[in-house]
Amino acid sequence: MAGPVGAVVLLSSEEFIAGVEEVASRFDAATYPQRELPADDWAVLTAAGVLLPVLPAEYGGRDSHVEMCRVVEVLAEQNLAVAVYTAIVTGLALRPVVRWAGEEARREILPRFAGVRAPAAGFASTEPGCGSAMSGLTTVFEEVQGGYRIRGRKHWQALSATASWWVVVAKREGDGGREYACFLMERGDGFRTAQRYEALGLKVIDYGINDIDAFVPAHRRLDAGAGNLSSMVDIYLAGRALIGALAFGFLNRIAREARAYADARVIGRAPLSAIGFVRHRLGAIDSARTVCAALNHYVRTALDLRTDLTPAFPAIQAVKTVATELMVSCANHYQQLAGGEGYRSDSPTNIAAQAFLDSRVFTVFDGTNDLLSQQLAQYCVDSSDGLVLSAFLAVWAPTAPAVSAHGYDLRFLDRELRQEHSVLAGRVIAYVFAAARVLEWAAETGADANRARTAAEFLTADIDRVRVEFDLLDRLTANG
Ligand SMILES: Cc1cc2nc3c(=O)[nH]c(=O)nc-3n(C[C@H](O)[C@H](O)[C@H](O)COP(=O)(O)OP(=O)(O)OC[C@H]3O[C@@H](n4cnc5c(N)ncnc54)[C@H](O)[C@@H]3O)c2cc1C
CATH class of the missing domain: 1.20.140.10 (Butyryl-CoA Dehydrogenase, subunit A, domain 3)
Structure with a gap:
């Protein structure tokens, strides 16, 4: 891959972390504004390669557990909210794609996150009626021609109104009992932020209520767990x-x-x-x-x-x-x-x-x-x-x-x-x-x-x- 992020892939681990440290200092909590992270500032972070450790090498990543940890540690020292932002995209959204998506979905999604101006991604599990007890989940999926229809309402998702890609947890009641599954969707597939929340802190991240009525092609169902909540832990x-x-x-x-x-x-x-x-x-x-x-x-x-x-x-x-x-x-x-x-x-x-x-x-x-x-x-x-x-x-x-x-x-x-x-x-x-x-x-x-x-x-x-x-x-x- 050409461009700055391509060059970042070739750095030694010390050089890579030093680059993240240099960029992180621009987000110092003492001076950085308390507002939603502008796309240009996210681009500064992605150009420094903050998403690369979670991505496999064949998709332009650095494929490193230690660096995933080091990146959020370095960012948290400068700005806790920016560190959370990054950890959501890497640990909660991209890791499931890397671990459980099939080859077609990986090829479709992962290269976008290895670019200089990578989008943001989020993880949608919590609903207004269910946070702690996930058995109360009401977002449902059904099989339709070519894929799945997913309908429901989620809330409190980090990056609710700004993330382009989502990992969404849904359930289906069938003859064999209840089945849980995760799906990858793009905002345009039918993920709509109906209301924004005003959070007390972590102001660089936006939150809200998200209504989902989406068609997701079959290849974007994640192969995570055996359909029950404990196997998806x-x-x-x-x-x-x-x-x-x-x-x-x-x-x-x-x-x-x-x-x-x-x-x-x-x-x-x-x-x-x-x-x-x-x-x-x-x-x-x-x-x-x-x-x-x-x-x-x-x-x-x-x-x-x-x-x-x-x-x-x-x-x-x-x-x-x-x-x-x-x-x-x-x-x-x-x-x-x-x-x-x-x-x-x-x-x-x-x-x-x-x-x-x-x-x-x-x-x-x-x-x-x-x-x-x-x-x-x-x-x-x-x-x-x-x-x-x-x-x-x-x-x-x-x-x-x-x-x-x-x-x-x-x-x-x-x-x-x-x-x-x-x-x-x-x-x-x-x-x-x-x-x-x-x-x-x-x-x-x-x-x-x-x-x-x-x-x-x-x-x-x-x-x-x-x-x-x-x-x-x-x-x-x-x-x-
Ligand atoms: C800033 C922020 C960011 C978030 N980011 C995301 C995100 O990116 N994606 C996402 O899907 N969700 C996200 N959430 C949702 C978050 O994970 C839930 O708020 C959390 O799991 C608690 O669920 P709840 O709010 O429904 O609280 P409830 O389930 O209503 O619980 C309220 C309180 O009840 C008590 N309680 C519950 N169960 C027990 C128990 N067994 N024993 C003792 N006390 C108990 C606890 O004190 C608990 O805090 C976020 C929330 C916030 C506030």
């Missing part, structure tokens, strides 16, 4: 895994800016950072950054987004829930440290207000954290093979190293788990998983042992807080 996992990389980039920025703000701001005669509790908040941010460094390391080295992620289902649920919880809590710490200045959306001294608004939704989208925690606990209970949960976590590979290294006493989990307990138990499992990743990261990267120890202490405190919450639930139940 892989399609949802890449976006969640990428959040590990994205959180690390974001927290690099927050940790740096919060410390700089606390050093520069004078309270009385001393800097803000001389106050003990301020230092504690900064320590919490640093520790969260360490945990996300470990989660990011895990996503980069233990996963491959180009393959089936289903076996990593519990690990990815843990990465998503812990990383996003830490993003929100660090944005909160930073905003608190910045005082009144942190409540100004255009403050010249900090980006706390925007960081808070942009990060808040991370515990909600891509699977709401409460549901993902419940699913994680259920997965462990189902896999425990007769063991009580604490005994299972002591031998299960993703958590065992942390249980033995830190001597966690998790026997409070060994009981009948009502729904509310399951959500909390899932959080504990995710914290223990994260503590194990911190150990692994420290051992594999030779990171500062003190940093790892401090991060482990914060995770232990998180586990202890859940233990207290279990007790609270019991007292509330006993009190009627």
Whole structure:
């Protein structure tokens, strides 16, 4: 392929990432306008090759899992919303095409995304009546001559009014029961944005309600899963895994800016950072950054987004829930440290207000954290093979190293788990998983042992807080 993106394909990985870093700096959250990303700015990013890592080499791509992660990490450090924009197109929209489309659809679609002015693409699953429980999906497909007719209403899709291509999830009720499937459609096939939403943050991305009444040719049905929702879980996992990389980039920025703000701001005669509790908040941010460094390391080295992620289902649920919880809590710490200045959306001294608004939704989208925690606990209970949960976590590979290294006493989990307990138990499992990743990261990267120890202490405190919450639930139940 000729042109700048063609040249980008030939760069070494270091050169490629350096080019993305250079371009990313133009989107610095401190100065970049809070508005929908103009097509010309998207073209700046696509010309730097941000979509190339997800594309196979035969379609002009760089075909690299590590670079997919690095790109969103680098972008998130400059501008969280731009990183989300890119992760949607790569992880949620193009990856399904690469993994499950037939040759005809791949040839039709993928080369367009390897060009300098690549379009945007989105993923349409959520509907006004169904977000968490996908069994309530009402968008339907039926077989017609030459393909499928798809009808329904979706909402909250990132890039609702601006993406040209869509991966759409739909269902069919037949004699053999309910069948779910994914289809690739172009906006012109019958994807119409009926209403725009005004989101609180992530302003570079547009959202809305989307009405679908489309004919899709047969070759654009994806061969994903066996028709049921559990076999299609892989399609949802890449976006969640990428959040590990994205959180690390974001927290690099927050940790740096919060410390700089606390050093520069004078309270009385001393800097803000001389106050003990301020230092504690900064320590919490640093520790969260360490945990996300470990989660990011895990996503980069233990996963491959180009393959089936289903076996990593519990690990990815843990990465998503812990990383996003830490993003929100660090944005909160930073905003608190910045005082009144942190409540100004255009403050010249900090980006706390925007960081808070942009990060808040991370515990909600891509699977709401409460549901993902419940699913994680259920997965462990189902896999425990007769063991009580604490005994299972002591031998299960993703958590065992942390249980033995830190001597966690998790026997409070060994009981009948009502729904509310399951959500909390899932959080504990995710914290223990994260503590194990911190150990692994420290051992594999030779990171500062003190940093790892401090991060482990914060995770232990998180586990202890859940233990207290279990007790609270019991007292509330006993009190009627
Ligand atoms: C900014 C943004 C971007 C988005 N991008 C996309 C996109 O690109 N494509 C797309 O298809 N969708 C997208 N979504 C939709 C998103 O994935 C859903 O909003 C999310 O899955 C939650 O669904 P819901 O809004 O219907 O909430 P509900 O299902 O109504 O849930 C509301 C709340 O109920 C609680 N809850 C639900 N289930 C449980 C449980 N089992 N245990 C405990 N508590 C529970 C949780 O607190 C949850 O947040 C986006 C949403 C937002 C806000």
